[in-house]
Amino acid sequence: MKQVVIATKNKGKAKDFEALFGPLGYEVVTMFEVAPEMEIEETGTTFEENAILKAEALAKELGTIVIADDSGLAVDALNGEPGVYSARYAGDHDDEANMIKLLENLQGVEDDKRTARFCCCIAIAGPEFATTTVFGTCEGVIAHEKRGTNGFGYDPIFFVPSLNRMMAELSPEEKGAISHRGNAIRKLKEQLPNLIK
Numbered sequence: 443m444k445q446v447v448i449a450t451k452n453k454g455k456a457k458d459f460e461a462l463f464g465p466l467g468y469e470v471v472t473m474f475e476v477a478p479e480m481e482i483e484e485t486g487t488t489f490e491e492n493a494i495l496k497a498e499a500l501a502k503e504l505g506t507i508v509i510a511d512d513s514g515l516a517v518d519a520l521n522g523e524p525g526v527y528s529a530r531y532a533g534d535h536d537d538e539a540n541m542i543k544l545l546e547n548l549q550g551v552e553d554d555k556r557t558a559r560f561c562c563c564i565a566i567a568g569p570e571f572a573t574t575t576v577f578g579t580c581e582g583v584i585a586h587e588k589r590g591t592n593g594f595g596y597d598p599i600f601f602v603p604s605l606n607r608m609m610a611e612l613s614p615e616e617k618g619a620i621s622h623r624g625n626a627i628r629k630l631k632e633q634l635p636n637l638i639k
């Protein structure tokens with residue numbers, strides 16, 4: 443089976459990618475398998491900078507083609523926060539604490555002002571071509587409480603109006619069909635048909 447290496451240590455993200463790449467005939471391999479000791483510091487100030495940083499660091503280490511995803515949640519009422527800092531919003535990469543902090547910061551904000559979007563930049567790096575990036579977004583509304591147990595990160599508080607369900611209530615396949623990550627991968631397929639068939 444063909445393999446695609448993803449420079450991630452997020453198991454939820456890896457699951458999303460499995461749902462997206464499985465139908466294309468790829469097995470997803472993550473840093474847990476190929477570089478468990480490696481730590482890549484996310485020093486960029488944009489999704490794109492961090493995606494490139496992660497993809498290039500692992501591609502250089504392995505000498506193979508690597509994909510990386512840097513993503514986050516931009517909330518309109520908070521001027522786009524937590525954005526690039528979504529994983530570290532409450533300090534320590536803790537999904538529960540991040541959601542609690544976000545709901546607290548949106549206390550008293552009416553439904554029509556709770557609009558938000560997930561953003562994803564995917565970078566693909568390899569020894570034989572210049573690093574390329576693609577972007578995807580997914581529009582939604584921040585709910586008042588958590589619902590659903592699928593997915594990861596902010597999925598339990600992200601309502602998807604077009605499906606009338608929370609992101610965490612979608613199967614991995616349903617999520618991939620509408621998500622920022624799915625939309626980015628579909629663009630990658632268009633732009634790099636020879637690399638991602």
Ligand SMILES: O=c1nc[nH]c2c1ncn2[C@H]1C[C@H](O)[C@@H](COP(=O)(O)OP(=O)(O)OP(=O)(O)O)O1
Nearest residue numbers: 450451452511512513514515528529594595596597
């Ligand atoms: O589909 C998603 N559903 C819910 N939450 C999401 C999603 N996509 C990104 N997010 C949130 C989670 C985390 O708070 C941040 C990503 O941070 P980001 O640095 O890209 O990933 P990470 O540190 O978890 O793993 P890694 O860098 O090893 O790929 O945005």
Ligand SMILES: [Mg+2]
Nearest residue numbers: 452484512529
């Ligand atoms: Mg990260």
